[in-house]
Amino acid sequence: MSKNRMAVIKQRPLDVPSQDDFAVVAAPMPTPEPGQVLLETVYVSVDPYVRVAIDDRTTTLFGAAQPLDTPLMGKTISRVVESRSELFHPGEHVMALSGWQKFAVADAESLQKLDPDVAPLSWWLGVLGTTGFAAYVGTTQVAPPAAGQTYVVTSAAGATGSIAGQIAGQRGARVIGIAGAKEKCDYVVNDLGFAGCVSHHAEDLVAALAEQCPDGVDHSFENVGGKPLEAVLELIKPGGIVALCGVIGSYNQANRTPGPNLWPLVRIGASIRGFRLPDYQHVREQFIHDMLGWLNAGKIKHREEVMTGIECAGEAYNRLMTSNSAGKIVVKL
Amino acid sequence: MSKNRMAVIKQRPLDVPSQDDFAVVAAPMPTPEPGQVLLETVYVSVDPYVRVAIDDRTTTLFGAAQPLDTPLMGKTISRVVESRSELFHPGEHVMALSGWQKFAVADAESLQKLDPDVAPLSWWLGVLGTTGFAAYVGTTQVAPPAAGQTYVVTSAAGATGSIAGQIAGQRGARVIGIAGAKEKCDYVVNDLGFAGCVSHHAEDLVAALAEQCPDGVDHSFENVGGKPLEAVLELIKPGGIVALCGVIGSYNQANRTPGPNLWPLVRIGASIRGFRLPDYQHVREQFIHDMLGWLNAGKIKHREEVMTGIECAGEAYNRLMTSNSAGKIVVKL
Structure with a gap:
């Protein structure tokens, strides 16, 4: 039996998302091709744009709404488990778009390497993300x-x-x-x-x-x-x-x-x-530079709410959309 | 009996203006002070912003709504009848803010002189206004x-x-x-x-x-x-x-x-x-230059609907606000 699991969209929420809208299912273990890496998801980000992307009643950022029974989208902090690329080694951390799945493969060139000494990893989904x-x-x-x-x-x-x-x-x-x-x-x-x-x-x-x-x-x-x-x-x-x-x-x-x-x-x-x-990728590097400076100088404060487990997709999006969170919500898988 | 007459706001329109919202009343003949001129209104302009200015239910462009029983505001093309300023002579035409009154005085320095040879006078309220x-x-x-x-x-x-x-x-x-x-x-x-x-x-x-x-x-x-x-x-x-x-x-x-x-x-x-x-007065001169060029070259067409008589304020604003006009509405007094 595969170790992989994913949280998929079971039904489209008609209002604020709830636990019933998502299901956690077993999934085959993906295998990296040359140039790819196998990633294990550490954190997944909970963001308002995802609520738009899973709705088929209005125009989304992405054209068609995300299909049912596919893993809920989301930026992730992931750990490299296996690498078939010179760019990464097992144990390194990256920012990826794996969404709500425990394991995923990705093209090495699409990933951004993260240095755990610069800032706590989850910050790259929040104040640095x-x-x-x-x-x-x-x-x-x-x-x-x-x-x-x-x-x-x-x-x-x-x-x-x-x-x-x-x-x-x-x-x-x-x-x-x-x-x-x-x-x-x-x-x-x-x-x-x-x-x-x-x-x-x-x-x-x-x-x-x-x-x-x-x-x-x-x-x-x-x-x-x-x-x-x-x-x-x-x-x-x-x-x-x-x-x-x-x-x-x-x-x-x-x-x-x-x-x-x-x-x-x-x-x-x-x-x-x-x-x-x-449209603003040209200032992203400056943003990282400025924000790290402000954070290190204690000039900008931020809060993070870390939820745990792939089962909490519904609860996490419910908290986000009802403004009940105390800061940026990330989910530790 | 004074020759002067004005169209005043009798009651505030609650929806599209109608004839009942305005009344034409006799008014004293104004007398110019030194530096002022006496103007006779030739044309008054009918513009959407005036509908806003006479409404006291919402924020206007001008702070408080225009008071009842005062002459309805409007840009005018006016003829100088008497001048107590070196800037103007009787018979000259100016762009003024006299509103819906047959005669008005104005500070000479607030007026813009118009050359009737450059364009038909009423155009200064429309395509050139x-x-x-x-x-x-x-x-x-x-x-x-x-x-x-x-x-x-x-x-x-x-x-x-x-x-x-x-x-x-x-x-x-x-x-x-x-x-x-x-x-x-x-x-x-x-x-x-x-x-x-x-x-x-x-x-x-x-x-x-x-x-x-x-x-x-x-x-x-x-x-x-x-x-x-x-x-x-x-x-x-x-x-x-x-x-x-x-x-x-x-x-x-x-x-x-x-x-x-x-x-x-x-x-x-x-x-x-x-x-x-x-906020764009700095490009007004360029506008006049460009627009006169386009008009003289036949590159820009425009239509004017000339209504007649100070009594038609209600009808004019009704036509404007119901989009029934065929072009810019001006009223010849």
Whole structure:
């Protein structure tokens, strides 16, 4: 009997994913061809874009939705078990796209080698991976604040928002978060150094945000859509840019919720700029350099929630999509 | 009895304006102070932004809504009747902001002199005025197409859209319009030289637009919001920009309709850029130069609908907001 197992999509979630949507099945042990390596998955990343990729009701990032009964996609940190390439040796660690399977093969040339002495391996899926890179691109390329400007980050305690706000702070901006629960607001102000934070449960969110942003909002980083974005648009200043990293608020829906009325953009002369990371690979090296510097200097803090076992796909995606995680979710297989 | 009369806001329209929302009243004859001129209004311009400015239910361009019983605002072409400034002489024509009143005074320094030999005077309210300038800024500054690119213009037969599409065409773009009635589509293709046009009444607007834009949409010019914008976002390409000139579709509403879901911006890496003309005064002279060149060479066509009499404010704004006009509406007082 093969040692290999994978978590596959059993049925397409119609709303927030649950345990019933995924099944763990036995799988044949893959065999590397010349130029390939056999990988054992150590960590798999839990990311919002995957929720989009497994839905067949709307346009995805990838064209067609991921087929049923195939292993759930995901970036991984993997250990080389067997190598048929000069590029890697058994025992080395790589960043791969193996998804939710215990063993996988990959072309050696598609893999990025990781040095465990540089940073804990799981960080390459979070603050040093897609999560941190999205925050970096949004705050340095798409909507970079100047020193002294007011920068609003929605979903401020989330894995991406928390990093985005801290990077904007490193650039000298006065950062105001929007988050849900009081403890999340306390966290971003007290632990992450945001200048202020507003709960999106506030009765009059625009008024509450205006109190924290008396001169208006210069730019913002947006990951969710919905009421917080509407409030930002009411206060945005001429030339203001909303860096739109995602609209997580609508990923679970068959008919995506409408967005904000766009009149504020015309009234004031402001923009919403969607972005995707493949278009910013030219700054990835700089990102790694900057982020390692900030992490090593203790200037940027991040949290990780490590779940365990290939069986927890449903639970992990449920936590991600209900904003119940305390930081970046990674799963240790 | 004074010869002066003005059209004032009697009650705030709750939806599309009607004749009942305005009243024509007698007014005292104004007297110019030193440095001022007395103007007689020849033409007043009918523009969507005025609909926003007279509504007190939402944020306007101007802060508070225009007070009741004051003359409806509007750009005018006016004739100098009496001058207490060296800058102007009686009989000269100027562009002013007198609004819907027969006579008005203005500071001479706030006025722009017009040469009736350069172009018919009313054109300075349309193709050479705000309407044409909005089209120019959108297509040359905010979302300028490169030669060969596919450019979509919604409200394509409208006063602004028709000019925007023709400017994009002058830049070498392949221009596709979205309009309502079949005769509007015929007009933009047969008379204005658009490469194609789709009716927004099409059962599957995305499919109909995709047929006209087989390689996707590079940029677009948007003035309305609603379904046509949603269709454009489904087809927009990486780096694509929607130049957002207005969201006329929601100007009559107390609770502005929601906008499009913003996922397409993230999926593909595209932007919606609102703009306002005061931010582009530095290109106004170039605009006049370019537009006069195109007009004189017969490269850009435009239509004007001249209504007559100060009593027609309600009818004029009704026609504007129901898209029933055949071109730029100006009113001859």
